[in-house]
Amino acid sequence: PTAPDQLRRCVEDPGFxxxxxxxxxxxxxxxxxxxxxxxxxxxxxxxxxxxHSGGMGVRPYGDDFTRVHRFDAVANAFPDMPLILxxxxxxxxxxxxxxxxxxxxxxxxxxxxxxxTKAAAGWPIRELMxxxxxWAGSTERILFGSDFPLxxxxxxxxxxxxxxxxxxxPFTQGDLRAVLESNGETFLDRIPSIFTTPSA
Numbered sequence: 508p509t510a511p512d513q514l515r516r517c518v519e520d521p522g523f524x525x526x527x528x529x530x531x532x533x534x535x536x537x538x539x540x541x542x543x544x545x546x547x548x549x550x551x552x553x554x555x556x557x558x559h560s561g562g563m564g565v566r567p568y569g570d571d572f573t574r575v576h577r578f579d580a581v582a583n584a585f586p587d588m589p590l591i592l593x594x595x596x597x598x599x600x601x602x603x604x605x606x607x608x609x610x611x612x613x614x615x616x617x618x619x620x621x622x623x624t625k626a627a628a629g630w631p632i633r634e635l636m637x638x639x640x641x642w643a644g645s646t647e648r649i650l651f652g653s654d655f656p657l658x659x660x661x662x663x664x665x666x667x668x669x670x671x672x673x674x675x676x677p678f679t680q681g682d683l684r685a686v687l688e689s690n691g692e693t694f695l696d697r698i699p700s701i702f703t704t705p706s707a
Contacts, residue, residue: 511544518552526556530572531563537573538580546581550588553698558590560615561597575602582610589698591650594619600635604642614694615639616652617686621666629669632683636670640678649686650694 508516517523526549530537537558549556560578562570575596582590595615596603606613620631639646653663667687672678 509544511548514545514548518548518554525554527558528556529559531559531565531568531570533572534569535572536577538577542581543584546585546588550585553587553589555589555591555614555698557593557616559594560592560603561594561599564597575599575606578606578613579609582606582613586610586612588612589614589694591616593652594654595635595649597631600631600638601642603635604638607639607648608643614648614650616650617667618652618654618663619658621658621662628666629671632666632670633672633676636672636678636682637676640676640682646678646682647685647690647693650691651687 514523514526526545528537528542535542537560546556558578559573560575561573563573564570575592576599578590578592590610590613592603592606592613592615595617597620603615607615615635617632617635620635622628622630636646636649639649651663651667653660664687667683670683672680672683
């Protein structure tokens with residue numbers, strides 16, 4: 508059987524409810540059209556695809572495979588497939604915000620958006636929230652993620668707490684709490700097939 512056939516069987520029989528793809532580790536660009544038959548299967552079920560986005564920053568893996576601008580082609584080609592940008596593009600939050608503004612089916616998670624030093628602990632999440640709130644108009648498609656086991660959930664929650672908005676920031680403390688408490692629930696509510704038997 509082909510890879511799309513196997514994926515379809517996994518959704519229909521064992522009940523898989525999502526697909527994770529890591530372009531840098533798999534050495535395949537996220538917008539490589541050889542992936543499109545798999546995305547077509549996921550779109551037919553309206554099930555989410557989670558993909559690493561942004562630089563990985565780990566030798567010897569190449570970072571170009573997962574550059575955030577590459578996701579635009581995927582989102583254009585599959586408008587009914589929920590697409591989660593793992594790590595929210597990391598160091599390219601402006602492009603992540605552009606994708607969230609343009610594509611209503613695109614989401615981003617905050618995993619591994621952690622400052623390199625203790626003093627910069629909450630800065631990456633604060634920058635992400637400000638970019639998305641300012642450019643996309645809402646942070647409700649920012650999801651919690653920890654990148655466990657590389658980062659403990661408690662560490663990520665602490666960094667989320669450290670990202671408290673400053674004067675002039677376009678997001679609120681309530682927006683930060685929603686990342687932890689309600690955005691994920693809203694996401695799942697929009698994908699009822701996660702809890703029901705899918706039909707093609």
